[in-house]
Amino acid sequence: MSTGTNGSYWQGKALPSVFKHELLRRYIPPFGGMTSRQSQDKRVVYLDGYAGEGRYESGEPGSAEIALRVASYYRSRGLKLSCFFVEEQAKSFERLLEVLQTYRARGVDARAHRGEVDGVLDDVVLRARGVPLFLFLDPCGLCLPMERLVDVLARRRPGTRPATELLMNFSMMAVRRLGGHVSSPKGNEKSLERFDAVCGGRWWREYFSGAASEQDAAEAVAAEYARRLEQQTGMSVQSVPVAADSHVKPVYHLVFATHSPYGLWVFGDAVARARDEWWKTLELREDDALFSAASLKRPDPATVEKEAVPAMARNLETLLLRTRRPVKLVDHTLEVFGTYYGQVTEPAARKAVKLLHSQGKTPSTGVGEKRTRELIVRPAA
Known part of the structure; x- marks a missing residue:
């Protein structure tokens, strides 16, 4: 065809x-x-x-x-x-x-x-x-x-x-x-x-x-x-x-x-x-x-990631509150990335876990796994 x-x-x-x-x-x-x-x-x-x-x-x-x-x-x-x-x-x-x-x-x-x-x-x-x-x-x-x-x-x-x-x-x-x-x-x-x-x-x-x-x-x-x-x-x-x-x-x-x-x-x-x-x-x-390049305005990757990380942290928080059990990131790709899927690379997901940890909303630190997708995030006690 x-x-x-x-x-x-x-x-x-x-x-x-x-x-x-x-x-x-x-x-x-x-x-x-x-x-x-x-x-x-x-x-x-x-x-x-x-x-x-x-x-x-x-x-x-x-x-x-x-x-x-x-x-x-x-x-x-x-x-x-x-x-x-x-x-x-x-x-x-x-x-x-x-x-x-x-x-x-x-x-x-x-x-x-x-x-x-x-x-x-x-x-x-x-x-x-x-x-x-x-x-x-x-x-x-x-x-x-x-x-x-x-x-x-x-x-x-x-x-x-x-x-x-x-x-x-x-x-x-x-x-x-x-x-x-x-x-x-x-x-x-x-x-x-x-x-x-x-x-x-x-x-x-x-x-x-x-x-x-x-x-x-x-x-x-x-x-x-x-x-x-x-x-x-x-x-x-x-x-x-x-x-x-x-x-x-x-x-x-x-x-x-x-x-x-x-x-x-x-x-x-x-x-x-x-x-x-x-x-x-x-x-x-x-x-x-x-x-036409006259109207081009390339999104700055650093700026997009800066916006994405807190949004993804909120997505993770919502996911943990709903499931009330540990979740592996790769099993919830679309829920974690949300509207930023395909917009930011996988390191943004690790940063989101670390941000959630710094807010006291998960005991998971975002470290310990070589691949970000294998990270397991646990709900707060």
């Missing part, structure tokens, strides 16, 4: 790609580290369903090469990342093969398929039987139908072990474009029906019927899509908008789905770090065609 890329796409990495590629770079390694023990041969399967050329003409790695680099790193440490890449366009596929060959020569398990991801998905799922699976779906247009995703995530890969996770591009530009077809007498019904399949029904059309704001309608569709995916798969789903600031329309949402509280925790930390890197890049590209 991808609409393809124009001739200039692979000349250099555009701003929207900076965020998701940084996120991939930060999340894939810990995913493998956390889940590889679920496989007897310490193997993890990775599928990039819209791989493109693998590398930009500028030499920067695309999503495929990012995964290949991780696979090479894994191999040197006794772990195996089996990579599957799918690309439909002939020219892009040829260049992708060139990139893959370099890593195959180093012993990386990498395979490519020319065609649509739907045609190879069943085979990849079969090859991932008994081992963790990570799906990265980044189309330029519409993604797979909801029913197809639910079939893989909930029916063919049910439960928490072996791990199954999804990171998917939900195009807001496509949502806004198709939303304009709903009330137009010249609307393309076939295009609307394709999006019906993506959303798992016609429900999304209601948001654009007489909507006061196209942007509000599009954001409501994205939120409801994530909610329905969560409901139908039984997974925790987070939808992350990617935009320059609150005054710019998101280009897409990154939809992440996991069964694991550890995945939810690490993903939030990776989002915060990727967001910071994205802002740095954005400031250097004031002439980028998608975003």
Whole structure:
């Protein structure tokens, strides 16, 4: 269902790609580290369903090469990342093969398929039987139908072990474009029906019927899509908008789905770090065609954390008062971070515990565990 890329796409990495590629770079390694023990041969399967050329003409790695680099790193440490890449366009596929060959020569398990991801998905799922699976779906247009995703995530890969996770591009530009077809007498019904399949029904059309704001309608569709995916798969789903600031329309949402509280925790930390890197890049590209830098005002990470820590301490206090028993931070990720999920990195959670301790509201000091997520916080006597 991808609409393809124009001739200039692979000349250099555009701003929207900076965020998701940084996120991939930060999340894939810990995913493998956390889940590889679920496989007897310490193997993890990775599928990039819209791989493109693998590398930009500028030499920067695309999503495929990012995964290949991780696979090479894994191999040197006794772990195996089996990579599957799918690309439909002939020219892009040829260049992708060139990139893959370099890593195959180093012993990386990498395979490519020319065609649509739907045609190879069943085979990849079969090859991932008994081992963790990570799906990265980044189309330029519409993604797979909801029913197809639910079939893989909930029916063919049910439960928490072996791990199954999804990171998917939900195009807001496509949502806004198709939303304009709903009330137009010249609307393309076939295009609307394709999006019906993506959303798992016609429900999304209601948001654009007489909507006061196209942007509000599009954001409501994205939120409801994530909610329905969560409901139908039984997974925790987070939808992350990617935009320059609150005054710019998101280009897409990154939809992440996991069964694991550890995945939810690490993903939030990776989002915060990727967001910071994205802002740095954005400031250097004031002439980028998608975003106007004239109104840029990058949030200062230190200021955001300073605001977040007391808010997170209050969240923890509320959690302890409700449960009246010790809680491990990783088991309550969204409750602890609250609205700051994906905005601040995990050290903020340790600082929140220490703040709560200084206020006499917990005997837990916030020290004693190497990883913040493993901290156990106890209620005050």
